[in-house]
Amino acid sequence: MRQLLLVVAETGEAESSMGEEVTFWICATLCVLGAFGLVFSRKTVHSALSVAVTMISLAVLFILNDAPFLGLVQIIVYTGAVMMLFLFVLMLVGVDSSDSLVETLKGQRWAAVLLIVGFGILLIGAIGAAMVGFTSVGLAEANAEYGGNVEGLARQMFTTYLLALEVVATLIITAGVGAVVLAHRERWSPKLGQPEQSVLRMKRYKDTGEHPGVLPNPGVLASSNAIGTPALLPDGSPSDLSIPTPLRGTVHSRIADQPEEIEADVDEVRSIAAGEETERPEVLDPISGHEDPQTERADEAGRSENDDNGQDGRDGGDR
Amino acid sequence: MDPTNYIILSAILFCLGGLGVLLRRNAIVVFMSVEMMLNAANLAFVSFARMHGNLEGQAIAFFVMIVAAAEVVVGLAIIMTIFRTRRSVSVDEPHLLRN
Numbered sequence: 001m002r003q004l005l006l007v008v009a010e011t012g013e014a015e016s017s018m019g020e021e022v023t024f025w026i027c028a029t030l031c032v033l034g035a036f037g038l039v040f041s042r043k044t045v046h047s048a049l050s051v052a053v054t055m056i057s058l059a060v061l062f063i064l065n066d067a068p069f070l071g072l073v074q075i076i077v078y079t080g081a082v083m084m085l086f087l088f089v090l091m092l093v094g095v096d097s098s099d100s101l102v103e104t105l106k107g108q109r110w111a112a113v114l115l116i117v118g119f120g121i122l123l124i125g126a127i128g129a130a131m132v133g134f135t136s137v138g139l140a141e142a143n144a145e146y147g148g149n150v151e152g153l154a155r156q157m158f159t160t161y162l163l164a165l166e167v168v169a170t171l172i173i174t175a176g177v178g179a180v181v182l183a184h185r186e187r188w189s190p191k192l193g194q195p196e197q198s199v200l201r202m203k204r205y206k207d208t209g210e211h212p213g214v215l216p217n218p219g220v221l222a223s224s225n226a227i228g229t230p231a232l233l234p235d236g237s238p239s240d241l242s243i244p245t246p247l248r249g250t251v252h253s254r255i256a257d258q259p260e261e262i263e264a265d266v267d268e269v270r271s272i273a274a275g276e277e278t279e280r281p282e283v284l285d286p287i288s289g290h291e292d293p294q295t296e297r298a299d300e301a302g303r304s305e306n307d308d309n310g311q312d313g314r315d316g317g318d319r
Numbered sequence: 320m321d322p323t324n325y326i327i328l329s330a331i332l333f334c335l336g337g338l339g340v341l342l343r344r345n346a347i348v349v350f351m352s353v354e355m356m357l358n359a360a361n362l363a364f365v366s367f368a369r370m371h372g373n374l375e376g377q378a379i380a381f382f383v384m385i386v387a388a389a390e391v392v393v394g395l396a397i398i399m400t401i402f403r404t405r406r407s408v409s410v411d412e413p414h415l416l417r418n
Contacts, residue, residue, distance in 0.1 A: 035335035112341035137372030175389035182396035
């Protein structure tokens with residue numbers, strides 16, 4: 001690895017070499033495209049990935065600028081740690097949290113663009129004016145003084161900037177402790193273990209008569225085992241408890257609003273219980289409550305295949 | 320190669336980062352834009368080091384990187400805390416301090 005770095009550093013030293021020119025323009029283009037992606041992509045994940053592209057291109061530019069150590073630190077710290085941390089927080093916060101496009105301050109957007117364009121023109125103009133006829137010294141001599149870029153940088157760190165290094169070490173430890181403190185959440189109520197939960201369950205049974213055992217699965221004996229389809233009780237009535245709590249009152253209530261469908265299910269269950277061969281009732285989409293033509297067609301195909309199996313054929317597809 | 324190119328690239332990246340800070344509402348994107356500005360400054364430091372032929376610029380860039388890493392850690396923890404209480408990472412939302 002060290003050999004590679006030295007080779008890279010040496011190739012970077014050659015002033016105005018063709019290779020540097022080509023690499024610079026490729027990486028500069030990627031950098032600027034990544035920056036535009038950061039600012040203008042609607043989805044936050046796309047922004048984060050654009051920043052990762054910019055960071056990697058910047059690392060290449062660092063290496064091109066005779067800073068192989070910083071280039072590698074850039075890749076390890078920025079693309080490896082910081083961007084992954086960003087993605088991690090992004091996933092915790094929710095990928096779908098897109099930006100609101102409502103302008104809260106009127107004309108703020110145009111003012112910002114104007115400000116930045118003006119600032120950029122000033123900056124680039126000043127740089128252009130200040131750097132006319134400037135010849136680059138190059139780092140070959142400075143690097144060679146202590147036997148290489150890493151050695152020279154280490155010399156700087158541990159002599160000239162020793163105090164700064166110590167202060168920065170304190171800072172980074174403080175930041176770590178700060179993150180732990182900020183992420184820590186105080187527990188206001190004692191944690192409920194299995195014994196406590198079981199005691200509470202029995203207490204609820206005593207007080208309200210709530211069933212203490214396992215709840216029924218959705219879709220038992222119904223026309224589909226979709227999670228929103230209530231299980232049918234032995235008498236054919238739908239069971240409220242069989243639907244997951246978040247779905248109660250949404251899908252279930254819609255199904256309950258259409259009693260004729262439930263009625264069909266109930267009839268089917270009753271006829272099965274009576275041991276009769278029945279025509280298969282229409283398949284109903286449990287979500288919308290409407291007939292799904294595609295399912296219907298697939299079902300017809302399935303039925304003709306399974307005709308020989310008799311009644312068991314209905315168990316084939318969606319149960 | 321003319322070092323002016325690197326400095327101008329760093330100026331462009333800095334401006335785009337600033338544009339992101341001013342335009343976007345999502346706190347995480349704003350934060351990434353700040354990171355981009357820090358990186359642009361780092362590129363300028365590294366090119367200055369090469370221009371002047373000593374390693375001071377690279378040492379400073381290294382310190383900037385360390386401070387940026389510490390800042391990311393604390394900043395993201397703060398964003399998480401705000402998200403936990405307000406269920407939003409929009410920088411427009413927390414105007415509780417206004418009244």
